Amino acid sequence: MHENIPMRLTTQRQIILEELVKVTSHPTANEVYDMVRKRLPRVGLGTVYRNLELMAETGMILKIEVGGTQKRFDATVHPHYHVRCVECGKVDDIKMPVQEDINEMAAQVSHYQIHGHHIEFTGICNNCASQQREENVH
Amino acid sequence: MHENIPMRLTTQRQIILEELVKVTSHPTANEVYDMVRKRLPRVGLGTVYRNLELMAETGMILKIEVGGTQKRFDATVHPHYHVRCVECGKVDDIKMPVQEDINEMAAQVSHYQIHGHHIEFTGICNNCASQQREENVH
DNA sequence: TTATGTGCAAAACATTTGCAGGAGT
DNA sequence: ACTCCTGCAAATGTTTTGCACATAA
Numbered sequence: 507m508h509e510n511i512p513m514r515l516t517t518q519r520q521i522i523l524e525e526l527v528k529v530t531s532h533p534t535a536n537e538v539y540d541m542v543r544k545r546l547p548r549v550g551l552g553t554v555y556r557n558l559e560l561m562a563e564t565g566m567i568l569k570i571e572v573g574g575t576q577k578r579f580d581a582t583v584h585p586h587y588h589v590r591c592v593e594c595g596k597v598d599d600i601k602m603p604v605q606e607d608i609n610e611m612a613a614q615v616s617h618y619q620i621h622g623h624h625i626e627f628t629g630i631c632n633n634c635a636s637q638q639r640e641e642n643v644h
Numbered sequence: 645m646h647e648n649i650p651m652r653l654t655t656q657r658q659i660i661l662e663e664l665v666k667v668t669s670h671p672t673a674n675e676v677y678d679m680v681r682k683r684l685p686r687v688g689l690g691t692v693y694r695n696l697e698l699m700a701e702t703g704m705i706l707k708i709e710v711g712g713t714q715k716r717f718d719a720t721v722h723p724h725y726h727v728r729c730v731e732c733g734k735v736d737d738i739k740m741p742v743q744e745d746i747n748e749m750a751a752q753v754s755h756y757q758i759h760g761h762h763i764e765f766t767g768i769c770n771n772c773a774s775q776q777r778e779e780n781v782h
Numbered sequence: 783t784t785a786t787g788t789g790c791a792a793a794a795c796a797t798t799t800g801c802a803g804g805a806g807t
Numbered sequence: 808a809c810t811c812c813t814g815c816a817a818a819t820g821t822t823t824t825g826c827a828c829a830t831a832a
Contacts, residue, residue, distance in 0.1 A: 512786095512832085513786095514785095514786065514787065514830085514831055514832075515831080515832095516786095516787065516788080516830080516831070518787080518788070519787090534821090535821080535822080536820095536821080548788095548789070549788085549789080550788065550789040550790060550791095551789095551790095551822090552788080552789075552790080552791095552822090552823075552824075553787080553788055553789070555821090555822060555823070556787085556788090556823090556824095557787090559822095559823095571710065571711030571712065572709065573709035574709070575796085575797080575820075575821070576820090576821065576822095577821090577822090587750075589750065589754055589756045589758070591756065592759065598754060598756070600750050600753060600754055601753050602746070602749050602750060602753055605743070605746075608740070608743075608763070609765070611740050612725075612727065612738050612740060612765045613767075615738060615739050615740055616727055616736060616738055616765075616767075617769065617770045618727045618729065618736070618765070618767035618768060618769050618770070619767045619768040619773055620727070620765050620766075620767040621730065621765075621766050621767045621768070622765070622766055622767075623763055623764065623765045623766065624763070624764050624766075625746070625761055625762070625763050626761065626762050626764070627747070627750045627754075627756070627758050627759075627760070627761045628758075628759050628760055628761065628762075629754075629756035629757045629758040629759045629760075630756060630757045630759070631755065631756055632755045632756070635757055650807090650811095651811095652805085652806055652807075652810095652811065652812070653806080653807095654805075654806070654811095654812065654813080655805095656812080656813070657812095672796090673796080673797080674796080686813095686814070687813085687814080688813065688814040688815060688816095689797090689814095689815095690797090690798075690799075690813080690814075690815080690816090691812080691813055691814070693796095693797065693798070694798090694799095694812085694813090695812095697798095713795075713796070713821085713822080714795090714796065714797095715796090715797090
């Protein structure tokens with residue numbers, strides 16, 4: 507599908523990947539930019555966007571396109587699912603077995619070549635749940 | 645949770661809903677705007693955004709937050725899944741049974757109050773698949 | 783050396799918002 | 808009448824892009 511264009515190992519790319527591996531959150535491009543900037547103050551936001559996109563294409567990292575306004579990135583590349591807090595937007599991993607069989611089901615009922623799937627759960631995280639409890643105690 | 649603020653039945657809202665019911669595609673806000681504008685040329689884009697958001701909150705329509713850059717809207721409100729073509733961005737329904745049980749599984753392995761889930765399949769649609777076949781015949 | 787990558791800034795998109803005037807109940 | 812809603816335009820937020828210079832291979 508894609509030609510194998512060699513990807514140069516630049517300082518920027520190394521640091522972007524290193525910073526992404528460090529965290530278990532699922533940072534947005536802008537959050538990655540902030541992390542990288544602490545070590546490489548003159549890095550450009552465009553560079554971060556370009557490289558996150560590139561690394562996602564080659565499969566080095568995962569691009570998570572879920573609800574909310576921004577895309578998020580994840581150094582954990584093996585297939586897994588996510589929960590998003592509808593209050594604060596935080597995204598966490600859901601450690602449950604990947605439903606291997608549903609791709610076939612989808613292929614049978616659609617006219618698509620199915621590549622894969624992603625499940626996004628929505629709910630309220632611990633933090634936001636306890637804040638709401640406080641608010642209810644007027 | 646939400647107060648029951650009565651929602652006025654304005655011409656704009658009627659037409660937005662009518663246009664959305666007409667189509668089986670999953671139009672973006674801008675596409676809805678174009679549809680509505682043919683009948684109501686002076687409608688504002690902000691009005692369309694505001695009302696789609698509002699109608700999604702009250703459950704009249706469904707807001708689909710999937711991959712791609714824009715949110716999409718759907719007059720079919722009962723729970724169902726979607727496929728998105730990674731080439732052209734088209735979104736279609738997947739008519740397969742909703743996995744009722746996985747919310748509980750997710751609740752058990754996370755610290756979230758799980759509200760629901762959505763499955764997005766990715767793949768290549770009919771159109772894009774045949775175009776690719778043509779391109780390979782140099 | 784030379785194609786690829788970077789920083790910077792501007793452009794392109796997508797969405798939200800403030801406000802004065804308009805319309806539904 | 809009295810809110811709530813709308814059109815308009817400006818503001819905001821996110822992502823992409825053009826270009827001259829820098830750098831990895």
